Amino acid sequence: VDRELQALSSGQLHRFAAWPNDAVPVVAAGAYTVWEGDKLVYAGMAGRSLTAGSIMDHRNDPTRVTGLRSRLASHASGRRSGDQFCVYVADRLLLLRLDQGTIQAIAEGTASLDSLVREYIHDRLTYRFIETADGDEARALEDRVRRGELATGPPILNPRSPRGEAAPP
Numbered sequence: 001v002d003r004e005l006q007a008l009s010s011g012q013l014h015r016f017a018a019w020p021n022d023a024v025p026v027v028a029a030g031a032y033t034v035w036e037g038d039k040l041v042y043a044g045m046a047g048r049s050l051t052a053g054s055i056m057d058h059r060n061d062p063t064r065v066t067g068l069r070s071r072l073a074s075h076a077s078g079r080r081s082g083d084q085f086c087v088y089v090a091d092r093l094l095l096l097r098l099d100q101g102t103i104q105a106i107a108e109g110t111a112s113l114d115s116l117v118r119e120y121i122h123d124r125l126t127y128r129f130i131e132t133a134d135g136d137e138a139r140a141l142e143d144r145v146r147r148g149e150l151a152t153g154p155p156i157l158n159p160r161s162p163r164g165e166a167a168p169p
Contacts (some may be wrong), residue, residue, distance in 0.1 A: 004141050007130040008033045009150045014129075017122040018067075019076035025131060027058040030068040031141040032129035033155070034075070034085070037166075040152040041093075041125065042085055045142035046071035048135040055134070075127075085144055088157040089125075090117045094128025 008031060014021050029047025033040060047055075047067035058064040065073075080086045094117060098106075105111035132138040146160035154160065 004132075005144065007151060008128050008141070008145060008151065009040075011128045011130070013126045013166050015122075016076045016125050016127065019122075020073065022071045024072055024129060025067070026069055027055055027063050028069070028131045028140045029055065029133070030066045030129055030131045031145065032068065032072065032127050032140045033145060033150075035126045036093075036124050038152070039151060040145075040155045042088065042157045043071045043142050043145035043155045044071065044075075044085065044158075045135075045138040047132075047138055050135045068131065072092070072127065074144050076118075076121060078116075078121055079114050080117060085157070086114075086121075089120060092157055094120050096135070140149070146148055 012023075013035065014023070027050075028049040029045075031045045032045070034042040050058075050067055055067075055068070058066055074083045075085045078085070078086055078089075080090055090113060098116070102111060102116070106113050106116075130141070132141060143160060146154055146158060146161065148154035
């Protein structure tokens with residue numbers, strides 16, 4: 001297994017509960033894996049449009065946060081709007097754990113599903129990440145993980161078939 005896949009499968013593990021994480025660069029393209037215990041839950045990438053040059057340009061702007069840090073922050077927030085990972089967590093990991101009273105409270109607006117998603121992510125999920133030279137490299141690395149090139153096989157929430165299209169959930 002090459003260095004990048006090794007980092008995503010057995011590199012340093014970070015807890016979403018400890019977000020924000022200063023180890024995640026403010027501006028960076030990269031790939032990441034999300035884990036629940038030793039189960040690979042999700043593989044993702046960030047910085048799709050970033051090139052090596054634009055990364056350097058953005059790093060000179062202290063107000064700019066883009067790529068890995070903004071993507072992982074979005075996941076850590078638990079907000080489903082605009083975040084497919086949080087939607088998957090709600091639909092595939094959390095929903096069956098909710099009791100009827102909690103479902104009723106969400107329907108009545110006295111409980112927040114997003115808050116429960118955030119709690120689930122913070123209590124149960126961890127992540128590994130690797131910085132890449134640009135968005136293209138990040139995308140290729142994410143695809144390899146989604147196709148099952150790690151010893152754990154493909155991720156539970158977003159596997160890819162060998163031909164490249166998303167596999168059925």
